[in-house]
Amino acid sequence: MTNDIAEKDYWDAVFSREDPWDYSNDYEQEKYGHTLEMIPEDSSSSVLELGCAEGLFTEMLSAIAGNVLAVDISERALERARKRCSGLENVRFEQHDIAQGVPAGKYALIICSELLYYLRDGQAVARFAHQLTQALPIGGYLLMTHANMVSDDKSQTGFDFNEIGARFIGETFSSEPGLDFVRELQTELYRVQLFRRVGIPPEAKTTSCAGLPQEPREVIRRDAHFEHSAIKWGGCALTDAEARHCWVSTEIPVLMYHRVADDGPDALSPYRVNPETFEYQLAYLQSYGYNSLTIGEYYDCWIKQGLSSIPGKPVVLTFDDAYLDFFQNAWPLLRKYGFKSTVFVPVDFVGGHADWDREYGDPAAIMNWDQIIQLHSRGVTFGSHSCSHSRLSELSDQEVLEDARRARDTLQHKLGVAIIDYCYPYAAANKHTQDLIASAGYRSAVGGTGGSPEDRDNPFYIPRIEIFGSDRINDFIEKLPRAIPAPSARRNEYYRLRALRDRSTYMGR
Numbered sequence: 001m002t003n004d005i006a007e008k009d010y011w012d013a014v015f016s017r018e019d020p021w022d023y024s025n026d027y028e029q030e031k032y033g034h035t036l037e038m039i040p041e042d043s044s045s046s047v048l049e050l051g052c053a054e055g056l057f058t059e060m061l062s063a064i065a066g067n068v069l070a071v072d073i074s075e076r077a078l079e080r081a082r083k084r085c086s087g088l089e090n091v092r093f094e095q096h097d098i099a100q101g102v103p104a105g106k107y108a109l110i111i112c113s114e115l116l117y118y119l120r121d122g123q124a125v126a127r128f129a130h131q132l133t134q135a136l137p138i139g140g141y142l143l144m145t146h147a148n149m150v151s152d153d154k155s156q157t158g159f160d161f162n163e164i165g166a167r168f169i170g171e172t173f174s175s176e177p178g179l180d181f182v183r184e185l186q187t188e189l190y191r192v193q194l195f196r197r198v199g200i201p202p203e204a205k206t207t208s209c210a211g212l213p214q215e216p217r218e219v220i221r222r223d224a225h226f227e228h229s230a231i232k233w234g235g236c237a238l239t240d241a242e243a244r245h246c247w248v249s250t251e252i253p254v255l256m257y258h259r260v261a262d263d264g265p266d267a268l269s270p271y272r273v274n275p276e277t278f279e280y281q282l283a284y285l286q287s288y289g290y291n292s293l294t295i296g297e298y299y300d301c302w303i304k305q306g307l308s309s310i311p312g313k314p315v316v317l318t319f320d321d322a323y324l325d326f327f328q329n330a331w332p333l334l335r336k337y338g339f340k341s342t343v344f345v346p347v348d349f350v351g352g353h354a355d356w357d358r359e360y361g362d363p364a365a366i367m368n369w370d371q372i373i374q375l376h377s378r379g380v381t382f383g384s385h386s387c388s389h390s391r392l393s394e395l396s397d398q399e400v401l402e403d404a405r406r407a408r409d410t411l412q413h414k415l416g417v418a419i420i421d422y423c424y425p426y427a428a429a430n431k432h433t434q435d436l437i438a439s440a441g442y443r444s445a446v447g448g449t450g451g452s453p454e455d456r457d458n459p460f461y462i463p464r465i466e467i468f469g470s471d472r473i474n475d476f477i478e479k480l481p482r483a484i485p486a487p488s489a490r491r492n493e494y495y496r497l498r499a500l501r502d503r504s505t506y507m508g509r
Contacts (some may be wrong), residue, residue: 006509007073007097007099007509008075010509011074012075012076014074015053015074015077015080016076019054023053023054023056026225026226027224027225028056030225031145032056032057034187034222035111035113035143035145035192036064037185037192038143038183038194039109040141042108043109043140044109045065045067045108046067046105046106046107046108046109047061047065047066047068047069047107047108047109047110047111048068048070048102048103048105048107048109048110048135049068049069049111050071050096050098050102050111051071051098051113051114051115052070052071052072052078053072053074053077053081054080054084055070055080055081055082055093056084057111058070058081058091058093059084059085061091062085062091067090067091068090068092069094069103069105069107070085070091070092070093070094071096071103072093072096073096073097074095075095078094081093098115098119098128099119099120099124102132103135105135106136106137106140107135107136107137107140109141109142109143110132110135110136110142110143111144112132112142113144113146114145114146116128116146116164116169117146117147117161117164117503118503119164120503121497121500121503122163122164122168122172122502123500125164125168125169125501126172126175129172129173129175129176129179133177136197138198138199139197139198140196141194141195141196141197142173142194142195142196143192143193144193145190145192146166147165147166147190148165148188148189148190148191149163149164149165149167150165150232150236151163151168151501152165152166152168153167154237154239155235156235157189157231157235158189158232159189159228159230159231159232160231160232160239160240161230161506162503162506162507163497163498163505163506164501164503166191166193168501169193170184170193171213172213174195174215174216175212175213177200178197178200179196179198180195180197180198180214180217181193181194181195181214181215182194182216182217182218183216183217183218183219183220185222186221186222187221187222187224188223188224189224189231190224194216227335228338229336229337232286232287233283237287237289238287238288238289239289240289240291241494241498241505242289243290243291243312244291244312245311245486245490245491245494245505246485246486246490246491247312247483247484247485247486248309248310248483248484248485248486249309249310249312249313249314249481249484250308250309250484251481252298252310252314252315253315253479253480253481254298254462254464254465255315255318255465255467256320256427256446256448256464256465256466257273257278257317257318257319257320258271258272258320259272259273259323259325259364260272260273260275260278260325260326261274261364262274262275265357267360267361268357268360269469269470270469270470271469272469273467273471275330275333277469278333279333279337280473280476281467282333282337284473284476284477285315286339288313290314290315291312291315292314292316292317292339292340293315293316294340294341294381295318295342295381295383295421295446296342296420296421296443298314298316299421299443299444303457303462311486315339315480316342317334317339317340318341318344318423318464319341319343320344320427321344321345321354321366321385321389322343322345322346322382323364323367324366325364325365326343326367327367327371327375331378335378340379340381341380342381342383342421343372343380343381344383344384344385344423345383345385345411346366346385346387346389346425347406347407347410347411348389349366350366350367350368350369350372351367351369352366354366356389373414373415381421382419383421383423384411384419384421384422384423385422385423385425386424387406387410388403388425389425390403391425391426391428392424392433393433397436400433400436400440401436401439404422404440404441404442405440405441407419408422408440408441420442420444421442421444421445422440422442422444422445422446423445423446424437424447426448427446427447427449427464428447428448429445429460434458434461438460442460444459444462445461445462446462447462447464448463449465449466465480
């Protein structure tokens with residue numbers, strides 16, 4: 001009972017804010033349309049919708065169904081669903097947890113969408129398949145929509161947030177005696193699967209193929225359009241759960257970028273990675289299970305806690321100078337592949353150009369405040385890169401302090417958050433300069449390349465790995481420190497849970 005209460009509390013917390021998954025976006029609406037497309041004409045007299053959430057799809061169902069019973073575990077979600085459908089006399093709502101089985105009754109059509117990932121494990125899915133089958137009359141239909149997961153097939157595009165995916169669900173339900181796999185609508189990102197309850201001839205109960213997965217008798221293919229950080233386009237070599245449970249990092253690489261652009265002065269080409277190469281690098285990191293940290297998160301988990309190893313394969317991506325091409329080229333790719341970033345801003349040049357590079361040709365444009373504020377609202381972290389972008393060794397102590405403090409105060413005023421991370425102009429600082437930045441109120445500062453092992457514990461000269469425009473993908477890979485296998489007991493526990501398709505390998509619940 002305690003677990004049931006915890007599960008209900010969890011989902012009430014999810015629905016503490018309205019529309020937590022943005023049901024009205026184009027992707028969700030397209031998926032709703034594909035689900036409606038798969039409803040048989042002779043199945044709508046009585047419909048059970050499992051996991052109705054806030055009732056958006058329920059409202060669509062009501063237009064084609066005689067009667068709809070819609071259930072969900074969250075009372076908060078049901079409150080909004082009842083309000084949305086208050087004028088629909090053929091719809092009623094009930095609170096129900098599918099872990100307790102199927103609501104009593106017989107239904108011409110049961111719809112179950114984006115739900116079965118949250119059962120405990122693969123065995124729970126199999127039990128629920130049997131329960132759903134028994135809830136259908138002969139001739140009744142079961143319609144399910146679920147996301148493709150790379151846990152089902154790492155060679156194919158899919159989401160990476162659970163061990164239970166559409167392919168596994170289809171195989172499990174098609175193995176259930178009494179269910180005929182009628183049709184499957186397939187997209188790159190999800191599948192809509194239609195089953196029908198049939199009688200089982202006596203001779204079929206003893207055949208060698210009883211209980212084995214069956215292929216759908218009809219396959220329909222459609223396109224799906226969506227951008228989400230959990231999608232592994234083209235598959236992956238390592239799932240997120242596998243990386244987190246089976247690998248350990250004894251170093252966290254902090255990567256240093258400047259521009260992400262095709263054009264610029266030849267003399268500055270080492271500091272300019274073209275967008276195509278940058279995308280290759282992000283695709284590699286995503287495929288091999290890297291998870292990103294901001295520089296603040298790096299400080300919290302590595303320096304503040306004094307760690308010498310960390311589960312998984314973390315990486316920090318930093319960008320100096322806040323170039324306009326970060327907004328135009330880098331950010332869309334970071335968002336596509338699901339990576340965080342930290343951008344260091346030279347405050348006096350915001351909305352202008354990198355005038356410190358003028359001797360090499362036309363200087364590159366710097367983001368303006370509107371663009372910086374927009375990115376901040378979307379999750380990009382910003383730090384100080386001074387005001388003047390001067391070599392600190394050429395300034396007096398007082399000038400260094402005044403510059404660093406004014407840069408911090410300006411960013412804090414513009415963004416409304418504390419600014420406690422600093423980046424040295426030209427990535428250079430001696431011990432005295434480091435002490436000055438510490439006294440200016442910063443918590444950490446990043447430097448340039450290199451650094452001895454003891455430097456990695458120094459919060460005021462965090463060494464970085466510089467990524468150059470000439471680096472090919474093999475060069476990039478070679479620059480990354482190697483993770484090591486996790487202790488065998490941890491790996492074996494993961495493999496045990498993986499065999500069960502236990503959701504806790506991802507969700508910790």
